[in-house]
Amino acid sequence: MDARRLLRRVASGVALLLASLGLPVQAGDLSHADIARRFQPPLHVGDKLRDIPAWPITSELEPEAGPVAYAFESIDLAPIPGFEGTPMNLLVSIDRKGNFMDVALLRQHEPVFLSGLGEGPLRDFLAQYANKSLKQEITVSSLYGNTRAGAGGNRVVLDGVSKATASVRIVNQTVLTSALAVARARLGFATPAEKGPLAEVKADVFERRSFAELLASGAIGRLHLSHADVEQRFAGSDGAGVDAEALARPDETFIDLYVAYLNAPTIGRALLGDTGHADLMRRLEPGQHAWWVASAGRDAYIDEDFTRGTVPARLAFSQGGAPVELRDLDLSPRPPEGAPPLNAALVLRVPPMSGIDPASPVRFELTLTRAKGSMLPVLTQRSVSLDYQAPEALFFRPPAPLPDWLIAWKERGVELGIIAAALALLSVVLARPRWISVSARRLKVFRLAFLAFTLGYIGWYAQGQLSIVQITGAIKSLVAGAGLKSFLYDPVSLLLIAFTLASFVVWGRGTFCGWLCPFGALQEFAALLARALRLPERKLPARLAGVLDRTRFVILAALTALAALAPQWAEKGVEVEPFKTAITVGFDRSAPFVAYALILLVLGGLYYKFFCRYLCPLGAAMALGGKLRLLDWLPRRSECGQPCQTCRHRCAYDAIEKSGAIRYERCFQCLDCVGIYHDPGRCAPIMLMHKKDKARNAS
């Protein structure tokens, strides 16, 4: 059994255990009574549907209308994991036209909303769905408080939430995915993901065409069946040879079936006349399509007892194998000029949200019935089909809307560009560290400037603080079999994760911890402030430091185990990190969290990088990842450690052994030792060598 399956088994066992103890597991949260309490008369909640987990809502005011709305829990239909790896649960209600009535928060696990910003901004965000339509393209703005940005036409842009853009995009995906699932199952919505954007009629394209021209161009489709054709279809069955008229005149027309797509002005105006077409278009709802279906010959495609406004019993309609109801619109079109004498002609339309693509082929299927015998006749049926596709020139196809995650990448293009440029600069410096590090002053200026960028731009502005939550979230998602798609919604973090993973192989763990961690940078500045305040730097006793050094690995192991086995505890455990308090919400959080972050910074001022070295589970994960490093890239000479200890004493991270070897799992790549190595004024062996050379020259 592979590790993932084993984890899944353990997790499902734990889930069963939790359920038996009455603790929450991932599933719908509400009973029928819970839902019923939320809808007051005249609305009533019916029993949960069997085919889709949703509750139908009926209205006393429309007793015959069937469900006027549906309510459902998003977790049953779209359990999309958030950043912390657990799906949120929302109670969504939509009316029968696909308009949102309400989206209410049931539970959520997004770290930023758990205790950072609190749930208030999330509830405000959800309130924006009311009265929006599923037929609209609903996206989330990254410009907070600017609903009109980018909106227009069929596009609705909801206000995002500052510092939680990626999380609310996942919320949006959850709302839309669950609501569309219900709309497709119950409201006849199409499946846009499968078909792409539907073609639209070019309303301004019109050329006056005769019936014959439309027929010749394929704009009117035709199926001609002679008596002989029909006889052939019934050959070998009880229906063979029972139609005397067909046998007598085999070449005569049994039926001529004509179909044409009416929304396109060139076809519609030719068949219905200008006013008839205008009237039709007024009667159709947006997204609704109509066809002219007529027949000539001996047989008519509608029966004598056909009732206007209903579905012609013998005619079926489908697209791509999916049947759609064609209903009479109760118009009485005059026979088009140039058409043969017709025995039936109707304007038939599909429901408004059928998802029919008018530019793609559709199939009309006509049922033919023959009866053998007059007492208890034996009926035999055959069907014939007419495939029809209106000319492509009459349509245009709107560009496919970008998926939400791709919109996030586009909107953050500038931030990504700036951070990518900074990463490229850092790569050059680490690949060729000599020039920058040989001057202690130059190195200090560059390092402080880069750390200020990391803290201010990557951390506070672009919200790119990597965190242990990304690791525990990934574990939880994988255990739940939900994949890692949520990472796509946070492009800045994904860029930093990709760069950090690549840096493991080349330089080891220190590239992230030494240069790209905003909280790490904040600790550096805390230490500088402490020195400026003349607070002495202290060192823990070596034995205590040795024991504490392992603490961060214990914390990492505990958090990853909790993520796989008891996610609700992992959610609390990750608060060992002060990143959310200090970076994500900029200390705008309740007092205990702020106090904890400040204490860690004070400790970092006294004991250099206290949190990094003794507590940080992400740093521990980085140290493990750094084991992939292929190069011993920090320069060393034979005198390093034997006897020279200059670099060792100068290394603020205790990352150099007495032997002079670098302990890369501790090294934060500050480049101090590289500068010393290249500096004839600071490297003891070089200074000694120069001294010897001078003495030799003098003698």
Ligand code: SF4
């Ligand atoms: S050890 Fe933790 S806090 Fe320190 S730099 Fe690394 S990730 Fe950041």
Ligand code: SF4
């Ligand atoms: S001085 Fe220490 S932390 Fe800095 S690069 Fe050298 S070994 Fe790494």
